[in-house]
Amino acid sequence: MPSKSSVKATESTETKPLIRKCFSPGEAWSKDEFLDGIYWTRQACSLVSGVGVGLAGYTGFAVITTFITLNFLLSLMYFRSFLGVDIEDFGGQTEGLVPSIGLFVLCWTLFYSAFH
Secondary structure (H helix, E strand, O other): OOOHHHHHHHHHHHHHHHHHHHOOOOOOOOHHHHHHHHHHHHHHHHHHHHHHHHHHOOOOHHHHHHHHHHHHHHHHHHHHHHOOOOHHHHOOOOOOHHHHHHHHHHHHHHHHHHHO
């Protein structure tokens, strides 16, 4: 069984290139890297959006529909425009969309309940 330090080192070396690629236009992407990148980009946007909407005190179905639309469109535009990835080659346009909605609603509810 590997020690905890060797497992940590393996995890950090695997995630650093993905993080670096997400901020470097023109990089070559494999299908698995693209799907991981779009998944984690959506999760980060969900966390930030949920906290922001909860702190601002917004409520209603319009908030959820706006989030879903923006999350879907902005993540695809980011990968297509900024990173130059042809999304049709990889598929997975909805990768991580449902978990990101759950994270958004969780953060929105927690921060709205805590501050309003």
